[in-house]
Amino acid sequence: MSILVVEDDAALARSLTRGLREAGFTVNHAGTGRLARSLLAQPDLQLVLLDLGLPDDDGLKLLAELRRTQPAVPVLITTARGRVEERIVGLDAGADDYLVKPYAFGELLARIQALLRRSTGAQPVQQTLADLTLDLRTRTVQRGAEAIELTPREFDLLRYLLEHRGQTVSREMLAREVWQVRSRFTSMDNVIDVHISRLRDKIDKGRAGSLLHTVRGVGFVLEERR
Ligand code: CA
Secondary structure: OEEEEEOOOHHHHHHHHHHHHHOOOEEEEEOOHHHHHHHHOOOOEEEEEEEOEOOOOEHHHHHHHHHHHOOOOOEEEEEOOOOHHHHHHHHHOOOOEEEEOOOOHHHHHHHHHHHHHHHHHOOOOEEEEOOEEEEOOOOEEEEOOEEEOOOHHHHHHHHHHHHOOOOOEEHHHHHHHOOOOOOOOOOOHHHHHHHHHHHHHHHOOOOOOOOEEEEOOOEEEEOOOO
């Protein structure tokens, strides 16, 4: 796992590299957009520290490319451009955080550690409830030792319900978050009810301890009821 420091100021790059290595990170440095591009493809890339003002390239363009190829890698922008609108452009382009030069190294380190905690902590690979297990990496679902075959939509639906376990979720929430339907005028109720009913058949039917429950007039809740 390594941090890529994209910075054309040689003295600053040296001190950043030294500081981050002392903090225990493996560090690669790119002083140009060209070199950065070749290093972005690394499979073990952990975080990118990106200077927006590069001699041969626009850091924002680089950021857009990185978001396409490595969407999960956190990007911390560092730049002398501190104006609010530029900060917003950077965050809109997909940066996770923003630090205006000059900054204290301790501040940088704290931000990096927070981003890494978030990127590794936000996505547990497995979600479980009672004997139900959903694995995000393999996109498989089991109850006890038995594998359950779900369609991609059923999988996404179950994943959303699991992330909101114990909370009643409305059809409106499911339409918005699982089906990505933004228009309030498109009724998804029937579609959702059909999927819920199929999902219930697959995860609950014939088993002791139903997990998927209807909350009349409101929506659905996934929880263990004893
Ligand atoms: Ca620069």
